[in-house]
Amino acid sequence: MRYFFTLLFFLGLLQANDAVHTFAKSEDCKSCHTQIYDEFYGSMHANSTPQKDPIHNAIWAQHPKNLKQEQYACGKCHTPAADNLDKMMTNAQKAMPDAKNETHQAGISCAYCHRIKSIELHKEHNTNIMTTTEKNYFGTLKEGIESPYHGIVSEGNEHMKNGNVCIGCHSHRMNKHGLNVCSTNIDNEMDGANCVSCHMPKIDGSVSALNDTKVHAFHGFAGAHFHSEMLTKHVDISLLRNIGNFIINIDNRTSHALLLHPLRLGVLKVSVKRGEKTTQLKDEIFVRVLGKDSKPAMPWIADTTLKDTMIQANEKRSVQYDFKLQQGDKVDVVLGWFLVNPKALQSLNLENESVATKFHEFKKESFTF
Ligand code: HEC
Ligand code: HEC
Ligand code: HEC
Ligand code: HEC
Ligand code: HEC
Structure with missing residues (x-):
């Protein structure tokens, strides 16, 4: 029974990660979203890889899947924009995080986060379902707003505001012994505050260089390392x-x-x-x-x-x-x-x-x- 359950999960995982997507580089956003880019660049989301985060690297260095150079399943959350994420996630494919591959080093990139369409809930850990249209981003600004560089999806975007966009990676992580090693309360709201309102508060500075707005959502992701x-x-x-x-x-x-x-x-x-x-x-x-x-x-x-x-x-x-x-x-x-x-x-x-x-x-x- 347990085997059956695990197998089901495994299949579920594969299915949810079968498609490899191509994401615009975060550097492409810099010219217009300068301040947001600078904040992001210094955040743990931009530095979530073994090459950039010495703490992640230290744990990964001792992981059996690394010692045997088999699989980097961490990529699902730590290098989700990888151009071979499917292989990374598959046992014995030997697709390891590569310092020279830009898509591996992009971290949780701008385009990745802004293309999360919905979240699939799983017992082990959740899965982000991505849009297939490349330059079309979910946002929360007022409807009808336009960008000369990309499309903006303002329908079905509630998850960007209520924090569900974060729980694909942050809600929980169960190991194979059924122990939840890292858990954020999935009930992500408290007194009207949620992941986004607490960790991405509105601060001074324009959303883009093209239109002058007073405030934008902080993209440095205040947390245990920074801010x-x-x-x-x-x-x-x-x-x-x-x-x-x-x-x-x-x-x-x-x-x-x-x-x-x-x-x-x-x-x-x-x-x-x-x-x-x-x-x-x-x-x-x-x-x-x-x-x-x-x-x-x-x-x-x-x-x-x-x-x-x-x-x-x-x-x-x-x-x-x-x-x-x-x-x-x-x-x-x-x-x-x-x-x-x-x-x-x-x-x-x-x-x-x-x-x-x-x-x-x-x-x-x-x-x-
Ligand atoms: C389901 C998503 C997910 C997977 C899979 C995952 N992580 Fe993480 N990891 C996270 C999140 C989210 C954080 C941030 C948690 C926090 O700061 O409390 C994190 C943080 C970490 C940290 C702390 C880093 C620091 O700088 O303090 C380490 C170490 C780490 N992960 C190692 C790994 C390793 C090694 C793997 C693969 C064997 C892995 N993680 C797989 C989501 C994941
Ligand atoms: C040529 C300039 C330009 C570039 C490059 C650009 N954007 Fe934008 N973007 C805009 C403009 C203009 C808006 C509308 C908001 C405003 O008035 O500033 C916008 C809005 C957005 C929004 C908000 C949508 C909403 O409703 O909340 C998101 C998300 C976004 N951009 C993501 C990105 C990402 C990700 C990149 C890089 C891959 C990027 N943008 C590159 C000009 C640009
Ligand atoms: C694709 C997976 C993914 C998504 C989606 C995601 N995160 Fe993270 N987040 C991570 C990982 C992985 C880390 C740990 C990186 C590390 O320490 O190496 C992290 C770290 C953090 C940290 C710790 C920062 C610090 O300074 O210690 C905060 C806060 C955070 N995320 C908030 C959010 C919020 C808020 C959202 C939703 C808007 C979100 N995350 C969405 C994967 C994700
Ligand atoms: C971890 C997920 C995540 C990452 C990474 C991320 N964003 Fe966002 N972004 C959000 C969320 C959530 C909002 C909505 C904030 C709100 O409504 O308060 C947002 C809002 C925005 C907006 C609308 C402006 C605003 O102030 O609300 C723009 C533009 C934007 N992001 C661009 C970018 C760019 C450019 C990058 C990379 C440099 C980036 N984002 C990286 C989650 C992310
Ligand atoms: C009421 C405000 C509030 C809400 C809501 C909230 N957080 Fe936090 N978060 C905090 C505080 C306070 C800390 C501890 C101080 C710090 O780490 O800087 C923290 C810390 C964190 C950390 C770093 C923990 C570590 O051990 O590295 C992560 C990751 C994080 N929150 C993610 C989230 C996610 C994801 C959500 C939504 C599911 C969320 N938070 C909801 C206030 C909030």
Whole structure:
């Protein structure tokens, strides 16, 4: 039964990826959509490949399908504009990501995202269904708007606005042991906010060089690597002082867990300044550890979650510090993360990659008494 199920899935996967599409290069959009292009160029979507993302590369380096040079199934989400995506997705075709192939290095390109027509839901991971017309893009601007370079589809474009366009790749990823290794809440809305409104907020600057508009949707995709300052307003930090202790409350008003990828390690750092003296209190850690046989394991080996202290969607987490505050004390609170859990750095050969080793400050707050 299980075999039958897996086979069905496999067929489903092949079918959904049978067509290889040709996508316009993102550079082609630069002359008119200059600001959007510049934002995109620095984002993780433009840098999602093993050659451009050292963290992706480090995990991929240890993957059995890479060691045997068999298949790069990651391409479905990490290099979806590849000109041989079908082969990449097929076992034993040996179609590996190639530094010299432009379509492999395009990442989640402009034209790719703007040609997602609908999303097919699957148990393992979802699939994007693409349009077959090359230069015709889904958008959300007012109807009847035109471009001299490409067509604009303004019908059936709700998915661009409500965030469904993101869930083809972001909703979940199940490994072959049935463990969901990376999951964003598929119920992608919260208080009227969704993936697009939170991660692509409207900011100053024109949509294109041809018409002067005041704002455009931010295409730098604020997240754990870049521009997290744009998201701090969705997480509140407050302090409650008691007689013998105090409590830090973290209110995650987000529709998903604070950090999503299982490599991450969130940290709450708290210190108390009294006069000239600063006392550093114990760090509080937020993490989701995947494992097998009671030991941490790579996502393709893991069959269970060993530990999950990550702050969940819409959760208010309280952390108690047994420290008696006095008048004049100043409490400094920093919430942040390491993109790669420091315990995993060595085994991933990432000790010298600053992107993996650096502590990323997300939100700071100070309280004086
Ligand atoms: C179903 C889509 C999908 C597939 C298939 C997929 N990924 Fe990902 N991957 C994502 C998404 C979405 C993110 C961003 C998640 C986040 O930031 O929380 C991501 C992030 C990552 C990261 C973190 C990168 C960083 O810079 O922090 C690593 C590492 C990674 N993937 C490795 C892989 C490997 C290796 C494969 C193939 C064996 C793979 N992924 C297959 C969707 C996918
Ligand atoms: C010759 C100039 C030009 C080039 C090149 C160009 N565009 Fe546009 N595009 C426009 C204009 C003009 C509009 C209409 C919006 C406006 O008034 O600025 C537009 C609008 C759009 C929209 C918004 C549609 C909507 O309703 O929200 C999308 C999406 C889009 N372009 C994608 C792209 C992509 C992807 C590329 C590159 C593959 C590209 N464009 C290249 C001129 C251009
Ligand atoms: C074709 C698959 C795909 C689609 C569609 C997609 N993403 Fe991603 N996204 C990824 C992958 C893969 C990564 C991780 C890249 C890496 O770290 O190497 C990522 C990373 C991110 C990040 C993390 C950025 C950071 O700085 O850490 C955010 C935020 C994000 N995506 C938001 C979105 C939003 C919002 C949408 C919908 C508008 C979307 N994505 C659509 C595949 C996709
Ligand atoms: C991960 C998916 C994704 C990628 C990659 C992406 N876009 Fe978009 N784009 C969107 C979404 C979603 C919207 C709708 C935003 C909204 O309605 O707030 C949008 C909106 C637009 C608009 C309409 C203007 C606006 O401000 O709403 C233009 C033009 C556009 N994109 C061009 C581009 C170009 C050019 C690139 C590459 C440089 C690109 N997009 C890459 C998802 C993407
Ligand atoms: C209410 C606002 C909000 C909504 C809605 C929202 N996010 Fe987030 N997202 C956040 C915040 C806050 C963070 C954590 C701060 C950061 O990573 O910069 C975050 C982080 C992320 C990250 C990085 C996590 C990591 O571990 O690398 C990804 C990827 C992401 N969101 C994708 C999505 C997708 C896809 C959707 C829709 C299904 C979505 N988000 C909906 C606010 C939101």
